[in-house]
Amino acid sequence: MNAPAVVPALQARMDDSNLSSRYDDVRNTTTRLARPLAIEDYVIQSSPDCSPAKWHLAHTTWFFENFLLGPGLPGYRPFHPQYGFLFNSYYETVGTFFPRPLRGMLSRPTVEDVYRYRAHVDEHMHQLMERLDADRDPQLIERITLGLHHEQQHQELLLTDIKNLLALNPMRPAYLPLPDALEIQATPSSQWLEFPAGMVGVGARGEGFCFDNETPHHRTFLEAFALAPQPVTNGQYLEFIDAGGYDEASLWLSDGWRRVRESNWRAPLYWEQIDGRWWHMTLHGLLPVDPDRPVCHVSYFEADAFARWSGKRLPTELEWEAAAAALPVEGNFLDSGSMQPSGSGNASRQMFGDVWEWTSSAYLPYPGYRPLPGSLGEYNGKFMVSQMVLRGGSCITPRSHMRATYRNFFYPPDRWQFMGIRLAR
Amino acid sequence: MNAPAVVPALQARMDDSNLSSRYDDVRNTTTRLARPLAIEDYVIQSSPDCSPAKWHLAHTTWFFENFLLGPGLPGYRPFHPQYGFLFNSYYETVGTFFPRPLRGMLSRPTVEDVYRYRAHVDEHMHQLMERLDADRDPQLIERITLGLHHEQQHQELLLTDIKNLLALNPMRPAYLPLPDALEIQATPSSQWLEFPAGMVGVGARGEGFCFDNETPHHRTFLEAFALAPQPVTNGQYLEFIDAGGYDEASLWLSDGWRRVRESNWRAPLYWEQIDGRWWHMTLHGLLPVDPDRPVCHVSYFEADAFARWSGKRLPTELEWEAAAAALPVEGNFLDSGSMQPSGSGNASRQMFGDVWEWTSSAYLPYPGYRPLPGSLGEYNGKFMVSQMVLRGGSCITPRSHMRATYRNFFYPPDRWQFMGIRLAR
Amino acid sequence: MNAPAVVPALQARMDDSNLSSRYDDVRNTTTRLARPLAIEDYVIQSSPDCSPAKWHLAHTTWFFENFLLGPGLPGYRPFHPQYGFLFNSYYETVGTFFPRPLRGMLSRPTVEDVYRYRAHVDEHMHQLMERLDADRDPQLIERITLGLHHEQQHQELLLTDIKNLLALNPMRPAYLPLPDALEIQATPSSQWLEFPAGMVGVGARGEGFCFDNETPHHRTFLEAFALAPQPVTNGQYLEFIDAGGYDEASLWLSDGWRRVRESNWRAPLYWEQIDGRWWHMTLHGLLPVDPDRPVCHVSYFEADAFARWSGKRLPTELEWEAAAAALPVEGNFLDSGSMQPSGSGNASRQMFGDVWEWTSSAYLPYPGYRPLPGSLGEYNGKFMVSQMVLRGGSCITPRSHMRATYRNFFYPPDRWQFMGIRLAR
């Protein structure tokens, strides 16, 4: 792969010491998140969408080995000849890979093997980082940054996938005990946020790291719109349930209605009714549904049906971005340790954290979009069909991973991420 | 259902005599299209996407019975108490309906029964039309127009579904013999059509009939773009095949690549290689692939991969509409009798007819979209997820059914419609 | 294929005139059975187990064309070059064949084409039969007899498959109107039939036509046993239903219980409860369930569960045969025209007609079994796994097709044949 003259989507610039320290921070965070797991928890793939924790730990490591150590560290030899096959996720141009739906069929390498793999790659990454020169090696430095954001994405996935696994277990085990301290919630505003019609600039401007799918920055015209100041709460969603929302075909997209009936959806994922009261599985085990917290684990179909029932709609991703662009990236992120949506953010305009917000925008390329050159061009671009964009990050997204231009994307029926709803009109 | 004060999407206005004569024209065209069929051809559902010819004939009739005669003709009693159940397609708010995948399991009512149903409804529709007054009954008149456009949609579906059925048959029967006269093809232009950046108005303005999904007319901003003057030809597509396009993962969207391998796609639908030469099934039986005609029966995945291989892209639906807005609706439509893409349209800018053109736009509501009130609101709006927009009509679309703002929509893997490719850059 | 010196399973001997007249009888019976069908009824395959009526008419004809006219009539040329491919059922050694689950996808050849095919083959079969000499051509004569029994099997299948198709139709059409005359039923005996332990001879002795799977005649030892004098009635089966038989896991084989839950079985196939009363679909349309008639359309799982609930068991096929061997082949067969189980047979020992009786015997080769030589060896032998034997014929079996040694076989969950229950102890 020849390095292009300009790499449009990787704009991070940092000196070496920063990079090395940030590398350790991110890698250690992953390890720290895995610490509460039993060996057994690392192994299982609870659905084809999920991956075993062990796999997340190994795949993020393979990313550095394959995209950094291989091309960048002279004389580096892969830790194990088959790990490239086992831990490549979907890069067709890198080589064949183990079938995704079978990731949970591999008892070996063991968890201990995977930690040795991580240590081996970390050691060699430090050797590489010591040799790097910002002027000479801008592309490798940018790639390390990309690898760290990639690992942050998998930190979130590791937690969503562990939640999925533990929720399947009739014993309802907790990933972590519920923190003692009660969370303080601000009184939410009821004042909708109004925006006038006009041309706006959207997409990443290249002033910090971004994924290629956030580029290019471009102009668009938005009609006047308004957004709710916070995400929809469990209490509001319970009204929808109690009003028979799941029984009323006219509220649903056709594909959504078919799914409601086929999968017998009656509530968000992880909710269960016990003696007439709603509980839901959380990373802290089974807890009562709190009406004041943002609703979570709803599909696009449910978000859309709720909005229709409310007489409102979902925002487009560009409306969302226009509303969030000027705000600081603050909210209930992974860093808070809460691991649940809290609704405790900025009361008058909470755009970040708590839950990823479904938008009404399909995940498509921006005008003039060009994927990264080489194999890393497979990172985002090849998924631009049949998925919807979500914005804003969740309570298990690392704060340093988030920004206003960030485009997350999932299929309309997906529910296992921390997904919620914001209304627009 | 209460009639709303304003019905935004049904703007047709015509005097009674016009309406009655247009009604007969459309209804008779359906019958004429079915004439070459054997009774046996009417019965089979060749895939879950298709419907038996018999069903199309009955469902379009039910549409008039249910939405016009029921509410509009005093004392009208349904022709048969179970036909509402059998021939409602998907209107949840009208009542339950027979499962779509089982439409081919019904040998009764017979074809003769269905023609008697048509005659019965036609007779009563004429009674109704004689009673209508344009000032008093604007909504009913609009609905009849909608019913006729609905029937025209099913004329096209009847032909695509019959083609699908006959193509499954190892005897490769023709729907109609190939017309004698050779078609004359204009020499195509190679001059791309250039458009400057700017604000444009898109969507239906309400000057003639349109579906609700074409509304409201609204402003949007388009960057400068260029379109190829004609659809991609079989010859151009054969270059893609010969260059190994179906073997090169990097050309494909991820979902598309999975589908290519799972379904072992090697060429457009209905193509087969015999002794090294490509043939394809047409409504005139098995014919050699003509390199000068537009390629047809490709999925969105194939259209997108071909565009990527060409170093180009697909147009957005609004780019397409901006380019077509000022043109007359001329081209190779059903009215030509050709029933194959010909490539014989306007050589310098052919936007209509021949093949529906995949755009890169997901099928989503326009800003401010509101579906029709009542059950007819299910006509279009509930399908606005996971599908892509196609534009321009095909060689089996009735010309009077087409307009520049028309939005057709199918799922990315669909191929059985007359779907082709236009490039943009 | 070389004719073997001895063909053990085809023992029919008859002079030429008999054969020709029997040929016409059987072939005309097929046509007569198809007469009440609309063209539309001929086309549909209502489940992968069933075949379109059109296919039955053509396949039985192909049998004569392929196994008689091809090898036996000099200069014979197939009626159509593709019919061998289309109407070979499963003879791998004859050549490839059209996939069974897609038989309902073929609108052509039309019904009229198929009748012309029948006439063509009948004409040539008569030419062949005129040339045959019993001494010179014993194998061809035996094969014609086999072909006629084969066609009789398909007469029964044609009716079971038509019933299956019409029962799927919400309009519940009748194949034929209910005959006027009430049927007279004998008062059934309650005297069980007792048989002592001992060696018995079972299997066909070669004194008339039989299939290869009935051979060789052989000795076996049976412990003492007793059989119920008649099949179980609807009334008895309703007691099982009312006692919660479908809810009580301990009554069921494990595979059966899984099927009960997966398919939500609550009664025999074609039964439905309307306003608290049981009705069932018959060839005469929807009729009330008559408690005095034999229960029909139950799976092996249901027969076995009913027997367990009764404190009894099902007979083995050899017990059944020992009990029936000395009896005349009399009962309610197709010839009665009733087309429903009547329970009107010999009151003290009814072994034949009404319903095929599930036995507890797996369909396996008799000791020393050898299939027919050549392709006709595929007729029976290759199905000898995972199926259960049924005995005695049904109300839609031609009487001349039946004998005490006849072994029918279906999979344990199958219900669409006229299958019932006899108890043993």
Add this chain to the structure above:
Amino acid sequence: MNAPAVVPALQARMDDSNLSSRYDDVRNTTTRLARPLAIEDYVIQSSPDCSPAKWHLAHTTWFFENFLLGPGLPGYRPFHPQYGFLFNSYYETVGTFFPRPLRGMLSRPTVEDVYRYRAHVDEHMHQLMERLDADRDPQLIERITLGLHHEQQHQELLLTDIKNLLALNPMRPAYLPLPDALEIQATPSSQWLEFPAGMVGVGARGEGFCFDNETPHHRTFLEAFALAPQPVTNGQYLEFIDAGGYDEASLWLSDGWRRVRESNWRAPLYWEQIDGRWWHMTLHGLLPVDPDRPVCHVSYFEADAFARWSGKRLPTELEWEAAAAALPVEGNFLDSGSMQPSGSGNASRQMFGDVWEWTSSAYLPYPGYRPLPGSLGEYNGKFMVSQMVLRGGSCITPRSHMRATYRNFFYPPDRWQFMGIRLAR
């Protein structure tokens, strides 16, 4: 559950000290077999037929807890309130149970939890055994014996399931390294074993432990038959492969041929061809196929096709039993530590060990069969449909678990047990 006056199928009689010591032997053997496993190996369910090792360890323990400690040890309280739900395999009459296909979705209880469960139950079982009196508690003593045989069955399943899991892993890990010592193989006899026609007694006589499905002892008549002196070898099976056995439809049962094509079977399970040479996965990792050892991991379909290709047949289970009845239970069992078929048994008549031998007998009740009373009646009887009997035990069956009357049973396509072929004629 009331104890019946006579428990026909549990005939073991032993004094208390024997029982306690045998209990420890069997339970410790299970633990010893699990010792080579990594924690990760315990968790995964590699196919719906298999269970995680962890589940085997817990389920066998639950058997003692539920069927012995619950009814037999006053005041015993279950170790964990949900283990009954999680580790009941299929006893509908005991209560609901966790769905079998999801057994690999449970990371908790952990392996350590399961070992604590085992220790807890073992401790209480010793308390129970100390209290038992042979005269007063014959049924409980018989049940303990049943529980130990049950655990021995799961010892074999634990190994077959671990082999299945490790064989899926591209790293081809070994369960245990290959033992150093070469095995000595006797020169096999080519002398077929001949048996005359006559009445024989078959089934268990009640002189030692047996399962209920081996009863009652009864008379049957067998025609003269002959058996091959040893199972078919890899070398003989390779001739079948090389002769195109997997490509020749006429050799196969119809269901088998469909499976061959759908699953693309080209050799026994676990075989793979590398550079033109056949290897197979064993519990000692990937090894070359040894032509002198018995072929293993073939389905009934393959056994039957091989026999047909050989011009022979498979034995019936009663022929097999008649041939084995007088022999000592000697052969290559789990006790040898080999864990592979060796072919090293008695050269002139090897009936036991190495591989389970498919018979041509469907798994059905013997005449007069009665299942055990109560929930334990579900142990064997409810599986008596659609499966075939296998005889003789394998190289991973504990020798003390085997006897001539033992009936194992699997579905015709199953291959993951140590299954082989003996020919008859």
